[in-house]
Amino acid sequence: MVDSGSLFERAVSAPPVPRGLPLVIALTGFTDAGAAVSQLIEYLRDDLESFPLAVFDNDILLDFRARRPIVSFDGDRLTDYQPSRLELSFARDAMGQPFLMLTGYEPDFAWEAFSRAVLGLAAEYGVSTVTWINSIPMPVPHTRPIGTTVSGTRAELTAAHSVWRPHTQVPGTVAHLLEFRLAQTETPVAGFVLLVPHYLGDTEYPAATLAALDSISAATGLVFDGDDLRAQNKQFLTRVEQQVGESDDLTRMLHGLEERYDAYMAGSTSATPMVHTGDLPSADELAAELERFLASRPSGDEDKRPGTLG
Incomplete structure (x- = not known):
């Protein structure tokens, strides 16, 4: 011991x-x-x-x-x-x-x-x-x-x-x-x-x-x-929103998450439990979709290359 x-x-x-x-x-x-x-x-x-x-x-x-x-x-x-x-x-x-x-x-x-x-x-x-x-x-x-x-x-x-x-x-x-x-x-x-x-x-x-x-x-x-973290978060979310807003697939994925989350938080008896992903994408699928979307961007746009979410 x-x-x-x-x-x-x-x-x-x-x-x-x-x-x-x-x-x-x-x-x-x-x-x-x-x-x-x-x-x-x-x-x-x-x-x-x-x-x-x-x-x-x-x-x-x-x-x-x-x-x-x-x-x-x-x-x-x-x-x-x-x-x-x-x-x-x-x-x-x-x-x-x-x-x-x-x-x-x-x-x-x-x-x-x-x-x-x-x-x-x-x-x-x-x-x-x-x-x-x-x-x-x-x-x-x-x-x-x-x-x-x-x-x-x-x-x-x-x-x-x-x-x-x-x-x-x-x-x-x-x-x-x-x-x-x-x-x-x-x-x-x-x-x-x-x-x-x-x-x-x-x-x-x-x-x-x-x-x-x-x-x-x-x-x-x-x-x-x-304050510094809030400023960093504002910049981070701006990049995320730009990436999501320019991809129909990512937008649909996000809306599905929002609907499920809002139903759960509202306490609806028909709400799907938060941990049940059902037809929602997995983390790997979301990440892969982000990478595919970012990889399709024109070269030279340094803020939109894969990995910019970090």
Whole structure:
């Protein structure tokens, strides 16, 4: 059995941390539709004031051959090595409100030991709530708000924000395990799974990250400045709308998704369940149609070549 205390090292210059702060968890792993989680991590680490408290050991938790580190090569020598990072940090939001965040990769190994370590740190800092974010592809249109499925022990958040409440089994993530263990200790915990349009699942979709920040705000009261993301999303949607508007097939596909989504959200007894795609195209079919359409564009139009949705 792996000793949970050996999984991380304390940061030498860690600042004093008040007790009772909310903890936000964002871990990349099994699914990250729209790159919502990876973009969220980048925002939290780069756009906010933050200080590492505990750095987890890659040699114990990470499969390097599955997720290789980045090495920079310059002519005839190596100039940089960038290992993956999994760390607990102290941060402040746009209003200066303090919180804790656990960000980085989902561990490949020692999930139970990792969960014990995280629960121990949560108890040590006396966290008030825990909120985690994930994203999955769903047959929903990009012309509608991104919905969420909310799990955990905070019934008020589920009632207010969970648009899809399935009774099913899914492949577990370490965030699921953390939620399960935290609930056993009666720690207030909520998991927000973003329902991202499946045909945009392999892109960096700024709206998904904005939805992640909105979910965290709803759960914690933290405030984030999303102006840059909103500007990026406006440009992204302009490209998508242009591509869809110039293809009859894509337009019909989008209208079908919109009709099915609106019927589901209206609670119609005749509405087809959100996850039943029926005669709607799959993500691969949508992507293939986009690629065929873009490939037919005249050369030299750099904004309309395959891959511009990213």
